[in-house]
Amino acid sequence: MSINSTAIDPTAAGDNPDEIAGITPPPPARWLRVGKSPWITRLLALVAFVIVWWFLTTPWSWHEGKPIMLPLYLPSIPDVWAAFVRSMTIHPIAAGVDRMVVGEQGYYLWQHLLATLQRIGFGLLFAIIVGIPVGLFMASFRFFNTAAEPYINFLRALPPLGYIGLLIVWFGIGNTSKIWLLFLAAFPPITIATIAGVRGIREDQIHAAQTLGAKRYQILSKVMIPATAPDLITGIRVAVGFAWTTVVAAELNNGIPGIGGLAYASGTELQTPLTIVCIIVIGITAIILDSGIKALEKVIVPWRGKA
């Protein structure tokens, strides 16, 4: 492979024109700097990943005609693709059987995904509605902070699987208990970020507003809330991450439709290709959501890191 031959090339890092001796840190070796766009590097990493996957799951004559990893543990790429196509179409329930079914477990894959996104959306919405005022209160009133902080930390320390059973007893097996779980997972990071944001405001920024004649509510709306916004957005990002990691726990019981429930159910039924489809879809959706929040951050708090 050409990668190996350039890696040992002794001139690789030496003739870089924008390197000023002793001033700029040495750039990575030339074979690592594949281009200016990070996307080329990422694409190469993906290709490498797919090659390894393909190598591990293809039958080899030198391996008694079997793949290195059995399909039950790591299904081949065509199997995963087939599972993906099945989950998006109406298809016979099994080969050679006339009965047709929709997607998986009676829903298309996108319906599973949508159901999960809805739960996360509601959980997050309630977490924002409750978390921000609670954070503002805790940051503003010492008494409230002293009283509430242990409970927030307690809640944060609990693994969601530990209390989903209790939530089902309280709120039933339907959507309510799931949204509650996602709310409880997303609420502490938002509250904690709000507190950090308020405490991080420079005292003189408040003083400046006071000497300009600001009343209390004006200090809150014109100074404290905008000053807290960067931390808040970070908090929401963390909360979305927490909600995603909690979603499988939320959908363990009666989680269909739901992509977390589908991932769990397919695993227990040894439908490994479908499990991998779910994992890939969950991961890609999470990345897209996070990029969306990051893009929103640039619009809402352009001053982040600059002032």
Place this chain on the structure above:
Amino acid sequence: MTVAMDKSGGAASNAKHEKSLVVDGVRQFFGTKGAKVHALSRIDLVIEPGQFVCLAGPSGCGKTTLLRLIAGFMRPTEGQITVDGRVVSKPGSDRGMVFQAPTLYPWMDVRQNIELGLKFQGVHKAARGIESERYMKMVGLSDFAERKPYELSGGMQQRCQIARVLASDPDFVLMDEPFGALDALTRERLQEELLTIWRETGKTILFITHSVEEAVFLGSRVLVMSRRPGKIVLDEPVDLAVDGQRLPVAELRSAPAFVALRDKVRDAIQASM
């Protein structure tokens, strides 16, 4: 009227600014009984309307403490500060403050920052626009109205802060080493601009600095504070006028009276250390 004042010097007679500020027997301690710091030993001071008072002294002598007490960010341990007979107990828009590190709000552009005080005071949008234009022009930021503070240089940020305070029309402008973090050239230019602005607007200014040169150049009255516990050891009017004529700003630094006074203030600071 002097040459340097002729533009809009009439502002000095504005009745709204005829308030004096009295610091009456103020002492300040910090910390608890165990480790008590005596920051200010008895300060008595009267600042008359229209004065440009410069308070100079070594670092850590309590200059900033005194300024923050006057601003109302804290209450003195002993004594009181009054404006027009009323005791200062909290910050208010009658005492504007220019901070050493700019406190402009990055979520607002230059114009919004400058109009903020008027907005807090409920001034109508059109009137705010006229005022912000006037002060942006005064500090040379008219072309930067839509910029965000973090897009400005340090000197421009301080100009913006000064405009923001002036636009809210306080009776007293408190300035806490506003040019301390700037390079020497920018600093000199801003000093000249500030002096011109003071001559135009007739605002009462209390300006803190550790630079003797700056104090004598800017002030119509120079105070020197001793090191901690701070007390005022020199109170000197600055009169650099020649034949009753105020010198143009650009010629001040080379005036013989300027040099003599600078040496006098420097001796006072050294004697107090």
